[in-house]
């Protein structure tokens with residue numbers, strides 16, 4: 001039997017399921033308790049199984065956790081994030097969000113799908129590879145990173161700290177129904193301020209009202225979006241979007257007789273490969289006639305279909321009798337920065353329904369989590385050996 005298949009079979013189903021449940025039971029939303037509890041648990045868990053995990057500080061109480069199997073160059077990173085989004089109102093949940101209830105083979109709770117199920121699968125794969133290979137010829141690095149749901153400070157610090165250097169690929173375990181996602185949309189968060197001049201509402205001619213200026217800009221956005229959508233679309237990512245998400249203008253609480261001094265507009269821009277972000281910002285600036293502040297810039301990324309990492313993913317799925325399906329990620333993930341900043345080929349592929357993240361009654365199928373662990377184990381051996 002091939003070593004890849006041996007590694008897949010060395011995944012211990014019960015262990016992976018129990019880990020997924022244990023992880024869901026530790027709240028890790030931010031703002032809130034944050035990732036520290038999950039990190040401390042995982043650290044102890046890995047140490048008890050013969051690994052030597054280490055922390056990388058990102059922000060107070062928010063450490064990345066890294067664990068290596070083997071050393072050298074040309075290795076593979078298994079990446080997952082330890083934070084979850086807020087559960088919101090607990091009363092809206094059928095099962096309490098951090099109880100880790102299992103019913104009908106499904107694990108329920110905040111983060112079950114996004115992505116403590118995937119994280120448990122990565123750990124299960126790491127341990128299985130350890131059982132079969134001991135130390136692989138090239139390193140296998142588990143990266144459990146913080147703040148993916150926020151500004152992605154975890155992966156940014158991970159890359160800036162040199163922890164992706166020397167590696168040849170990364171698998172990101174986001175819930176994608178085990179589609180091999182080679183494409184990820186880009187994102188821009190922009191803020192524009194339309195200046196005005198305060199004046200009495202009875203004498204509007206004495207001031208300069210920023211609201212109509214901002215409103216004209218907002219109305220024109222749909223046309224701009226249409227032009228982008230005509231020029232760019234992607235078979236796996238669909239269309240680019242230009243969406244206003246904030247419009248603020250006020251001279252103060254209850255001041256309905258005062259022309260406000262400014263109006264603020266925020267835009268959420270979603271892009272596909274081929275769209276140049278600097279160029280897009282310049283177009284928005286021209287349209288608005290005011291300065292555009294770039295609050296966040298996440299470029300669209302793609303990994304070539306013929307990359308050895310993609311081949312390994314395809315082979316691993318085939319080896320386990322599973323279909324190889326290509327896909328695209330509609331939002332950015334930590335994989336965006338592993339690709340854009342560290343230059344690594346990235347496959348985003350994890351267990352869990354695509355649409356469930358951030359919903360109430362989030363769940364993941366535990367069999368699918370175990371299956372994902374088997375795929376990762378086989379993929380790692382195929383890629384590393």
Ligand SMILES: [Zn+2]
Pocket residue numbers: 081114115148174175
């Ligand atoms: Zn996620």
